[in-house]
Amino acid sequence: MPELPEVETIVRGLRRKAVGKRINRVTLLMSQILRCSDDDFVRTILGKTIKGIDRRGKFILIALSGGWSLLIHLKMTGQLKWIPQAQNHQKHTHVVFHLAQCPFQLHYCDIRRFGYLLLLKTDCMHDVPPLRDLGPEPLEMKEPEFVELLRNRKGRMKSLLLNQSFLAGLGNIYADESLWRARIHPLTQAHRISPRKARRLLGAIQAVLEEAIENKGSSVDDYRDVEGRKGKHQFCLRAYGRQGQACYYCGALIRRIVINSRSSHFCPRCQRKPG
Ligand SMILES: [Zn+2]
Numbered sequence: 601m602p603e604l605p606e607v608e609t610i611v612r613g614l615r616r617k618a619v620g621k622r623i624n625r626v627t628l629l630m631s632q633i634l635r636c637s638d639d640d641f642v643r644t645i646l647g648k649t650i651k652g653i654d655r656r657g658k659f660i661l662i663a664l665s666g667g668w669s670l671l672i673h674l675k676m677t678g679q680l681k682w683i684p685q686a687q688n689h690q691k692h693t694h695v696v697f698h699l700a701q702c703p704f705q706l707h708y709c710d711i712r713r714f715g716y717l718l719l720l721k722t723d724c725m726h727d728v729p730p731l732r733d734l735g736p737e738p739l740e741m742k743e744p745e746f747v748e749l750l751r752n753r754k755g756r757m758k759s760l761l762l763n764q765s766f767l768a769g770l771g772n773i774y775a776d777e778s779l780w781r782a783r784i785h786p787l788t789q790a791h792r793i794s795p796r797k798a799r800r801l802l803g804a805i806q807a808v809l810e811e812a813i814e815n816k817g818s819s820v821d822d823y824r825d826v827e828g829r830k831g832k833h834q835f836c837l838r839a840y841g842r843q844g845q846a847c848y849y850c851g852a853l854i855r856r857i858v859i860n861s862r863s864s865h866f867c868p869r870c871q872r873k874p875g
Pocket residue numbers: 847848849850851852867868869870871
């Protein structure tokens with residue numbers, strides 16, 4: 601699933617290409633991924649100009665003229681593709697945005713179809729679900745704020761980091777990477793994290809995310825940027841997917857366990873099991 605660095609890479613790529621373009625036609629090939637009727641979708645979006653493209657958590661926010669925003673969540677396998685007009689749409693393409701005076705089109709593709717597109721009024725979109733329910737952005741967070749956020753929180757650290765209402769944007773890859781770097785066992789109870797460890801964890805989260813953005817995301821499965829290019833951060837992972845391989849820090853073998861039906865990768869020596 602694309603996480604914060606992958607979505608940020610897509611947003612940056614698309615922003616350079618699509619802002620200022622006007623949507624003059626929409627082809628809906630599979631409309632179950634919309635959260636409204638086909639007619640409402642097409643009527644709202646037709647003729648609108650793309651004013652800006654941003655990210656919130658794992659959501660792509662496309663601001664349109666007329667006070668509307670298009671929210672896209674890629675979920676497991678969603679992809680946005682910037683494709684030359686002459687090229688036919690591929691299998692699993694569900695929406696094609698045709699742009700005025702532009703030799704390219706924007707395609708929304710999704711093999712497993714868990715992703716969705718949602719239209720909201722821009723002025724109130726942060727006050728209603730799903731954006732309202734998101735926790736803070738990890739890259740904008742300050743240490744005292746994070747220490748406070750962790751105080752009295754219940755649950756295990758790994759599950760908490762995956763909880764989008766706690767912190768927006770982390771998924772399985774970067775939660776494992778951050779815990780490895782902070783040397784915190786994934787099963788540690790959140791309330792047992794000292795302020796010192798909390799600060800270390802925030803530093804680890806921010807460093808991991810920034811490096812992954814720099815590397816344009818991790819293509820461990822089918823993630824690609826808008827031009828179809830793979831990211832490079834899969835070559836820099838230290839814990840995720842490395843079970844049975846030596847820890848880069850201490851040489852012990854990375855282990856994999858399952859927590860709430862999600863796999864967790866950690867070093868049993870660097871990340872000591874709590875109590
Ligand atoms: Zn280690």
